[in-house]
Amino acid sequence: MLKPALFIWILMPAVAFGAVDLSGIRVENPAFSPNGDGILDESILRFTIESDLDWVQLWVWVEDDEGQMVRSLAEDEAAEPGPVSKAWDGLDEAAEPAPEGFYTFNLYARAGEDTTPSSSVGTVLDLTAPLFSVLIQPNPYTPDLSTTDSLLSIQVFVEASQPDDRLSVCLTQDVPPETLFTTRLDQGDTTYECFWDGREDEDGTYPLLVSVYDKAGNINETAYAFDLDTQGPSLAITEPEYTYLNTFPDRAAGYARDLAGVDSLGFRFLADSEFGPVTVEAAGDTLHWQVAWPGDLRTDGTFNLEIFSSDVPGHTAVSGKEVIIDTQAPEAPEIDPLPGQVFRPRLTVTGTCPGRDSLFLSLNGEVTKRLACSAAGSFGADVTLVEGTNTLQASAKDKAGNQSPPSETVTVTYTKTVGINVPERFGTESVIDFTLSKDADLIDLRIFTLDGSHIATVSKRSPDLVDEMTWDLTDSDGEEVGNGLYLLVFEVVYSDGESKVEKKVVVVAR
């Protein structure tokens, strides 16, 4: 058994002088770019302190490639044994950005009388992404005209790239962008080429984004654009604006637009004539053209205007427009005979208007209805008469807008008659008109067959003095009734308590 004094003597060196070592020294990101983009903004040194003491003294600093200290990260810092990391943000002791270049982390540790040797490990401070240039050809891209250039070529020349730097080429007209090409770069100056097949795509200007990323997180992006042109110029005839004209136009005009440039323009008024020159005025990639309307063509008739054009690559296009010039007024429409006297305010007016487009029906001097003439050349409309004598007149317009003279005036006298007006042949759209002599609270319409079977009841509460009601030809179960004779029994309950019953028989014949 050892004596206590000897035991203390044996342990003294370890307790009093200690031992320390640094292992696992490495830089997590050998290249970094402290530009504040959140990507590799720091270079991180990691190592492990091994010691039998509870703490050691630590020194860590950064030197440039000339051995000058740039930044101290730890100086006589008390550190516990175990893993340690130190980050350098690219700033020097004066908190100024250090220049691009190669730097070393230096470090050593001391535990009591034991000091480790000084260790170094390198890192690269890189603030500049690789440079590149792009060549897009052909531009404009006309895959339909050339068998050799059916694909678009995109060449990217990258300077001084490092291994594991990356290149990507994207079409950005859609969201998300379409990646055409992406690759890891070789070291040095290298040209990369990718292709795009636009034969199935629409004409237009396509934006392109070329990006190069280095290991330090620096990005160099540049936007480009190229034109895809597979069609002729976009053509429009803007004058005359409408197909039907009732006056002779002074000119025809329009525009031609093509991204690749308009090469030629020609215009003609009639389908079997030659294309003639036009007067043009350029505005960007658009040519505005016009042609004076010839004096010998200032006649009524149909003209087939056509504009022809080709673009610089050689695509052609033709656009046409039919113009019908009609300066003659149509004949007056005719109103079908009407009864001289009616006893209900609602009146259906019919008539003929062959060859006309729209019809204006005037009641007592004011246009009350604007109607379309049917293909068969007829019209029909319901008008509401005023009490007394009413005058009806119609006029029409053709498609060119020529106004006809007014029709003969038809006079109808409406005599307000208290009672209920029911169509004899009753259909789903039939309307029951009634004119009451005084205010009423309720009108009940009970419908029966002629042998007394109840079919349905329809009610209208608080009717107006002149009002209407309908029956949808269904029974009380909601089923459609059969065609036949029906007894309609109206019971009017007036506001003063009086009531009145009126019976009408109708034929339902759908």
Add this chain to the structure above:
Amino acid sequence: MRLFAASVILIMLAAVAGPAGAHEGMGGIGLEARPSVEALGMGETGVVETRNCGGFPANPAMLTWSPAGGVTFGHGSLVEGVSTPATSFCIAIPLGTPVDVPPLGDVGRPFCLGFSIDHSTVELSQGTEWGWNLISLGASYRVAPYASAGLAGKYLFSASDLEGSDVKAFGIDLGAIVEMTPVLRLALSLRNLFGKATWEDGEDETPPFALAVGAGLSLPYSALGHAAYTYSAGAPGELGLGLDVPMSDTGLSLRGGYIRHSGEYSRSVFTAGFGYAYKAVSLDYAVKLDEELVLGTTHHVSIGLMLP
């Protein structure tokens, strides 16, 4: 045997009752003949029996049930407050040797033909008249001394100035009457079988099928009691009760009736009337007392002549 015959007839008639649900909604062109004036006075219970030929459109079996053939001319209106004159004419021609059934005696001929025509006109809402004619041709056969069966074909056509509203229709009626006991008769008729109505401007339709059952009871003092129930496809049923009381030997009979309409607008309708017979001539009158809000009060009269 009587029960067997009655059962057979009822089963046969029930078997052809299938088309009852063919009509979707209520109403439709009716192929129903106006009830005879005699039946009107007894709550429209014409399916059971009537003395003259006016009843055969309600039940074709009636032709061989009347004691003799005859001619009847009737007139009346359909709706109070609306011009709705309705005129009817019928003739029944019995054939064969009279059947003698003790203790009833002569109960009629074994076979009978009938013809009737109803002409009715209504004044539509704006004054146009819409008229129609219903022609019935019937035949009846006494299948047993206590049972008759009949068949009638009907054809309707209208005539009106109202454009596009004319109609032509046809249908078949079947009927049966069975004397269960000397005092109890049961009757049944099926109407508008195999019917079709064709409108001038529209599509074809099926006239509403109707089923009527009834019972007749001989009461003391030669009185008659009738009960009938009529169902028309899609429509609520209608119950009729009637009583005919002869006034001793005067030839006069007094009649009363009650009709109950069921359904959403249920109501009671009363009828009354009288009949007077002198030798071969008969005169009948009936009044129907419906609510003012429906058909109102209508009057009906007929005169008949029994053929030898």
